[in-house]
Amino acid sequence: MNAPFKDILTHTEAGVMTITLNRLERKNAITSAMYGAMADALAAAQTDAAIRVVVLQGHETIFSAGNDIGDFLNKPPAGMDSPVFRFLHGIAAFSKPLLAAVCGPAVGVGTTMLLHCDLVYAGDNAAFSMPFVNLGLCPEAASSLLVPQMMGYHRAAEALLLGEPFMAEAALEVGLVNRVVSPTEASNLAQSVARKLAAKPITSLVETKRLMKKGQQQLVAQQMAEEGASFGRMLQEPAAKEAFGAFMEKRKPDFSKS
Template sequence: MSEPLLRIEDADRVRTITLDRPKALNAFNEALYDALTDALLEAAEDPAVAVVLLTGGGRAFSAGTDLVEMGERIANPDFEPGRHGFIGLIDALEAFDKPLVLAINGLGLGIGLTVIGFADLVFMADDARLKTPFTSLGVAPEAASSYLLPRLIGRQNAAWVLLSSEWISAAEAKEMGLVWRVCEPAALMPDAHRAAAVLASRPISSLREVKRDMRAPLRDEIRRARERENDGFARLMGGPANAEALAAFAEGRDPDFTNLPPGW
């Protein structure tokens, strides 16, 4: 019997969803993409849920895509994707029309950062760290982050986040406008739930209308950005840079991109 991948609790019309693959630092494999997508779809339809609060169990918010499974996907032509997969999760996040609050604990890599583009309020523990490791993995951005991050934090901040693959501290994330509040670790969940409960005390119909109106001007650009990114990811995944990055991960070393073919 497979272990549950999420913990779900309801209080004050707030549904708290906790990613629960702590041994894998809540890295997203196909099963977790499916589980979170289903949870968001269910919360969207549940009339008793006004707000969703998303956090991670254990030492991490999310370590991003499961690199072991990424390697298997590249190596195995018969790899079976999930029912929703990564694209299904991003569709669910983009369509989610109730407030989404994040409480970022520990590490947030890849989707553990780019999910911020779809959130309405973001809380972050002061000892947490974020990064998008796309260039260190030899791949392209994801989740419309090439559009949403420049809009959220400005072009140069977004360029550093997306191009450098460097860690971003909680203080830096707050200064950039990437997160709304920075909290002591012990206060993270109480503070995030308190704000979520304030939102949840308002009429769901009004919350939905405000969110729809705020998101409406972005939808076409999000779709176009995702198409560009998905095309770039497909072209780069399994290429020389990505192969070196995955080999380095498997061997426990830093990748060396200095001897790639010209242009890579």
Template sequence: MTTEDVLLRSDRDRVRTLILNRPKAYNSLTVELKERLLAELTQASADPGVRAIVLTGAGKAFCAGQDLKEHVGLLQAGDDAPLRTVGEHYNPIVTAIVEAPKPVIAAVNGPAAGAGAAFAYAADLRVAANSANFLMAFANVGLGPDSGASWTLQRLIGYGRAAELMLLARTVGAEEAQRIGLVGEVVADEDLAGRAQEVAAKLAAGPTVAYSKIKGTLATAAESTLREALAAEDAAQSALGATADHHEAVEAFVAKRKPDFTGS
């Protein structure tokens, strides 16, 4: 890939890093970038050699959300593509992040707004740089949330805080984001890439089949009764008990050695 690509990809320690690469436009989302991101997420999820995914941005921003210049230009040209983008792009991207059968880490390297912030909310873990901030500004342009933000944000910080951030369109800095549970960790800007890789590599070396089941049972429990959650846990444990990773973990425990997980 060249530096002109709207999305860059790198692999290290079984971690695939996807970098939104429109730094001059704060990595705002064009049709091309959305389609590339969806394709790369889909490919990374299916690739057995990839066991964790990091999503980040180039330059000083994580992602400013929809590219409004393209949005307005297409509408003025009579193209209704912007009216279809939620269903064609944003919903599938968020679904790909949430349902990826391996951990997804958002390395939030700067401002994250709109759909860009929603992509970070959809990730399993969020590591933020000191310069990061989050903004749900949909109300400022007479719109409601999209990209799953109405579902993900309140599960991270609760209904009351989610409503406040969406109705008032208030920017949340990195320190507050950590305090309210929006991100798990805040590091110096220069340490972000290394820390995100460290976390992702640790997960990539772990029992990724179990991680997939953990994600699935959490998603089920978020919108089910206790009995339904118990049934989902039972099914997951039954399946995981037969995996090579579980047997390896038991053998390693008995032998007092570090387990060597294969993701199977």
């Protein structure tokens, strides 16, 4: 099946739903409408017994440039039922196997959404970054909890405080991705593994995932809520306004007064 919304495509075959970011002309920058479409697709996959596995992917040249800044400023998240939070809670609570194929830049939420995937396959051109501080903001998607758990505190501090990109091999080393392949192979590998999973007993997959995540599900939800409150407050503060203004005006931000 294909969604009527062209920026997010969904296709289901042999028990595998593939959700594709399809806004190449804007580097797959994610709008509120795109978050809503992905949240809806995940909700449908959760309740449809015929769907056993979900794969998230972009293009072999770009996964996602993160939030669409213009759309984000025009329609900032208004509460926990906003499309972005519906999507983040959807991936965090998704009970079936969730895979990702990531090539090219994966900025902000393009990286943090991967923390909620069970298996991630990266092209060797993948570049991950979480530049929230550089935008006068704080982390989201429970990344302030999950990144230190995954990478250790000092590497997490480097990734989250500096916000600089790290490449696929570094992501492999810290456990963010499972394998690094050529960009033309990443999607095929994710699909191959997804089909392998779809052939296994779904009750066993779901229960194994539940048991692995059981200890931190409540913590993740709490962290998302706290991050969301801080994020919303910081969005209105001088540092974020300067960062976004500089971005829109294509100049270097000046944080000397914030």
